Amino acid sequence: MGPVRAWRDDEEIELGPRQQRAVLAALLLNNGIRLSNDQLIGMVWDDPTPSAVMALRTYVYKIRKTLPELNLKSRDGGYTVRAEIVDDCRGEPLEGLRSAYFDAQRVRLGDYRLKAREDCLERELDVLELQKHVAAFPLRERPRALLMRALYLEGRQGEALDHFHQARALLNEELGLDPGPELREVHAQILNGDLAPPRRPEQLLPDLIDFTGRAEEIAQALRTLPGTVGITGMRGSGKTVLATRIGHLVRGRFPDGQIFVRGGDVANQLLRAVGVENPVGDKAALWREKARGKRFLVVVDDVQDAAAVRDLATPGSAMILTSVRRLHELPGVTWLKIAGLTEREAREFFRKTFGPVRADAEPEQAGVLVERLSRLPGAIRVIGGKLSSRPNWTIEMALLQMQRESTLDGVIPSDCAAMLAPLIAAEEQLSEPERRVLMCFARQDAEVIDSHKAADMSGADPGEIELVLESLAAVHLIEPLVLGRYRLPQFVRLYFGRRTAALTA
The missing domain is CATH 3.40.50.300 (P-loop containing nucleotide triphosphate hydrolases)
Known part of the structure; x- marks a missing residue:
C-alpha cells in the first residue's frame, strides 16, 4: 500500500533492505494468519536458494528488534503478526517489492483502492472529482455512471446523456462491448426522469443532554x-x-x-x-x-x-x-x-434531574433513594422529574411515600406507574414459577436467593428451581453471584414486595 514504511510517533523507522521489507509486507498482508517458513519464502523469493531459510530467520529477528509493537510470534515453524494497516494512497502499492506474489497483490490492492475511491465518489457525487477519475480510468463504467447521475442531479441532463454516448462509442471501439447494466440503467432513468438523489437515512434518536456515566x-x-x-x-x-x-x-x-x-x-x-x-x-x-x-x-x-x-x-x-x-x-x-449506574454517577444523574441545590440539601436521603431504585437511570429520571415538579417536597417525603405505596392494594398511582413501567413489562413475560420465586424472596426482603432454600420454599425439584433462577438471571431480574446463589436487586425487591402485598391485602 504504497512503499512499505513505518513510524513511531513522528519519527520514521528504518526497515532495512528490500528483502527484509518484503518479509514484513508478506506478514502484514496476511495479518493474523500463521505463515510457514516455506510460504514466506515462496512469497518473497521467486527462485529461492538454500540460504533463504537462514536469511528469513535473520530478517524476522531484525523485524522483531525494530518493531516490538508488532508482537511477531513464532509457532510451529511459522510466524504471525497482528497489526492495524493503513493505506495512505500514495504511490504504487508495495512499491519496490518484486516477486510473483507481490505482483498479484499489487493488482488486488490497486483494484481495492479504486473501488474504495469510487465508493467515496458515490457518496459525494462531486462532478469535478468524477470527471478527473473518469479521465484517468476511461474504461471503468461505474464512475461514468456516477458522473452521469451527478450531472443530471445538477440539472445538466444533456451533458449526462452525452457522456453515455461517449462511453458507448469508447467501449465499442476499445473492447467491442456495449455499455453494461449500470450505465444502461442510469441512462434509462435519465430518459424517464425518475433519477432521484441517493437516500441518506438520518434516523438516530436525539442524544440526551443529561446523559451520565457509562x-x-x-x-x-x-x-x-x-x-x-x-x-x-x-x-x-x-x-x-x-x-x-x-x-x-x-x-x-x-x-x-x-x-x-x-x-x-x-x-x-x-x-x-x-x-x-x-x-x-x-x-x-x-x-x-x-x-x-x-x-x-x-x-x-x-x-x-x-x-x-x-x-x-x-x-x-x-x-x-x-x-x-x-x-x-x-x-x-x-x-x-449494563445495570445500575455507579454510586457517584447515580447521585450526579439525580442532581441533574432533580436540581443540584435541593439534592445537595439532603445528601443522605438522596443516597438512600438512588440505592432503593438500584441506581437505574430510568427510575431515577422519573422520581427526579416528579420531585422537581413539586417544589415543596423533600427527598424524605418521597421516601415515605414510596414506603406507604409498597403496602397499598393493586392500584398504582400514575406517577409511580411510570417509574415501575420497566418491571411491569418484565413481569408480563414471566412464567408462574418465576413470578412465585421473586415474590417469595421479595416478601422476606431477602437480598440473596439460595437455590436450595428456593427449592424448599417452592416444593420444586432443585434441578427445576435452578432452571427458573437461571431464566430470571437471563433477563437481569436477579444477578448471579456464585453457583446456586443470586442477588435480588433492591428495586426488584421493592416492586415484587409491593405486588405480594397487593395480592395478600
Whole structure:
C-alpha cells in the first residue's frame, strides 16, 4: 500500500533492505494468519536458494528488534503478526517489492483502492472529482455512471446523456462491448426522469443532554466498532440511551447514514430506510446487496429474536443491538452488560434531574433513594422529574411515600406507574414459577436467593428451581453471584414486595 514504511510517533523507522521489507509486507498482508517458513519464502523469493531459510530467520529477528509493537510470534515453524494497516494512497502499492506474489497483490490492492475511491465518489457525487477519475480510468463504467447521475442531479441532463454516448462509442471501439447494466440503467432513468438523489437515512434518536456515566462501556464499544456491539441489561437500565449516545459519537465514521430500527421485521425496515419499498424474496440477502460497499450505522433496539438480525451484518457497516437477553447464538458480537449506574454517577444523574441545590440539601436521603431504585437511570429520571415538579417536597417525603405505596392494594398511582413501567413489562413475560420465586424472596426482603432454600420454599425439584433462577438471571431480574446463589436487586425487591402485598391485602 504504497512503499512499505513505518513510524513511531513522528519519527520514521528504518526497515532495512528490500528483502527484509518484503518479509514484513508478506506478514502484514496476511495479518493474523500463521505463515510457514516455506510460504514466506515462496512469497518473497521467486527462485529461492538454500540460504533463504537462514536469511528469513535473520530478517524476522531484525523485524522483531525494530518493531516490538508488532508482537511477531513464532509457532510451529511459522510466524504471525497482528497489526492495524493503513493505506495512505500514495504511490504504487508495495512499491519496490518484486516477486510473483507481490505482483498479484499489487493488482488486488490497486483494484481495492479504486473501488474504495469510487465508493467515496458515490457518496459525494462531486462532478469535478468524477470527471478527473473518469479521465484517468476511461474504461471503468461505474464512475461514468456516477458522473452521469451527478450531472443530471445538477440539472445538466444533456451533458449526462452525452457522456453515455461517449462511453458507448469508447467501449465499442476499445473492447467491442456495449455499455453494461449500470450505465444502461442510469441512462434509462435519465430518459424517464425518475433519477432521484441517493437516500441518506438520518434516523438516530436525539442524544440526551443529561446523559451520565457509562464511560467504560462506551470505550469498549468504540474499540469494537465497526464490529457488532450488543448491549444487554434489565428493562430501565438505559440500553437504548447508551446505544444512542454511542451512535452519535461515531456517526461521522458512517457517511452513508444511520438507521434506527425497533424490533419487528428488521430486514424489511432496513430496506425501507434505503428506499426499497415492499421488498420480496430473501430480504436479508437484498439488504446485504444494497449495503455492499457502503458504511451504515444500524441500531436495532429491543431485539427479541436472534434470527431477526443474524444475517444482516455487512463489511464496513456497524450494528449496535440492544436486548434484554444476551443472544449467545449470534456470532461475532461484543456484548456489554449494563445495570445500575455507579454510586457517584447515580447521585450526579439525580442532581441533574432533580436540581443540584435541593439534592445537595439532603445528601443522605438522596443516597438512600438512588440505592432503593438500584441506581437505574430510568427510575431515577422519573422520581427526579416528579420531585422537581413539586417544589415543596423533600427527598424524605418521597421516601415515605414510596414506603406507604409498597403496602397499598393493586392500584398504582400514575406517577409511580411510570417509574415501575420497566418491571411491569418484565413481569408480563414471566412464567408462574418465576413470578412465585421473586415474590417469595421479595416478601422476606431477602437480598440473596439460595437455590436450595428456593427449592424448599417452592416444593420444586432443585434441578427445576435452578432452571427458573437461571431464566430470571437471563433477563437481569436477579444477578448471579456464585453457583446456586443470586442477588435480588433492591428495586426488584421493592416492586415484587409491593405486588405480594397487593395480592395478600
